[in-house]
Amino acid sequence: MEKRLLRWMPAALALALGYMVITTISCSRGSSETPLAQVDRPARELSMRRVSTITWYSNFDKAKEEAKRTGKPMMVDFYADWCGWCKELDDQVFPNPQIVDAAQDFVSVKVDTDRNPELSMKYRADALPLIVFMDADGKVLHRIEGFVPAVDFKAEMNKVFR
Numbered sequence: 753m754e755k756r757l758l759r760w761m762p763a764a765l766a767l768a769l770g771y772m773v774i775t776t777i778s779c780s781r782g783s784s785e786t787p788l789a790q791v792d793r794p795a796r797e798l799s800m801r802r803v804s805t806i807t808w809y810s811n812f813d814k815a816k817e818e819a820k821r822t823g824k825p826m827m828v829d830f831y832a833d834w835c836g837w838c839k840e841l842d843d844q845v846f847p848n849p850q851i852v853d854a855a856q857d858f859v860s861v862k863v864d865t866d867r868n869p870e871l872s873m874k875y876r877a878d879a880l881p882l883i884v885f886m887d888a889d890g891k892v893l894h895r896i897e898g899f900v901p902a903v904d905f906k907a908e909m910n911k912v913f914r
Contacts, residue, residue, distance in 0.1 A: 806846055806855040808862045812871060815861035819888035825912055827858040828884045830877035832865050837899040838881040848902040854909045858885070885912045 809815035812828070819826045831838035845851055865872040865880065875884050875892070883896040896908050 804852065806852055806860050808860050810862060812861055812863055812868070815859050816888055816890070819859040822859065823888075824857060824859050825893055826884075826886050826888065827855060827860045827909070828875070828886060829860070829862045830865050830872060830875065830880060830882040830884065831862060832880055835880040840899055841881050845900070845902045845905050848905075850906050851902055851909070854906055857913075858909075883908075885909075 808829075809818070815826060815828075818824075829838075829841070831841075846855075863871055863877075865877050875882075875886075877884075879897060881896075881899060884892055885894040886892050894908065894912050896905065900908060
């Protein structure tokens with residue numbers, strides 16, 4: 753029994769050491785995906801610092817107040833937790849540096865359609881994902897229906913200012 757245990761000991765140690773090295777390396781690198789910040793207050797002015805995430809409001813009315821205060825249009829992301837394409841937007845499009853930079857010209861807000869059915873009906877969020885660009889009074893300026901890759905999404909964002 754002891755000979756059998758001793759024979760497997762070097763392999764077990766090598767395996768454990770390899771696991772520790774891989775775990776240490778992957779943890780020290782951090783995640784390549786940038787989480788989305790959700791706040792109910794305006795972002796502070798950033799001087800000479802690159803913004804790495806979109807600042808999302810979770811309260812539509814507070815986002816509207818901020819849009820009125822700043823004169824910026826709103827980018828409203830109508831989503832649902834069960835929506836796979838909404839998650840793809842969150843994972844692939846919103847962390848993109850070009851989208852993050854362009855989003856600084858908007859007041860961004862996420863609206864959960866399951867928790868805000870009246871608002872969802874008002875802006876015809878029948879299919880998800882839906883991005884509605886609007887002014888501070890709620891007038892729709894542009895809509896993106898369905899998943900759009902980052903390159904195309906940026907072009908759609910630019911249409912708001914034409």
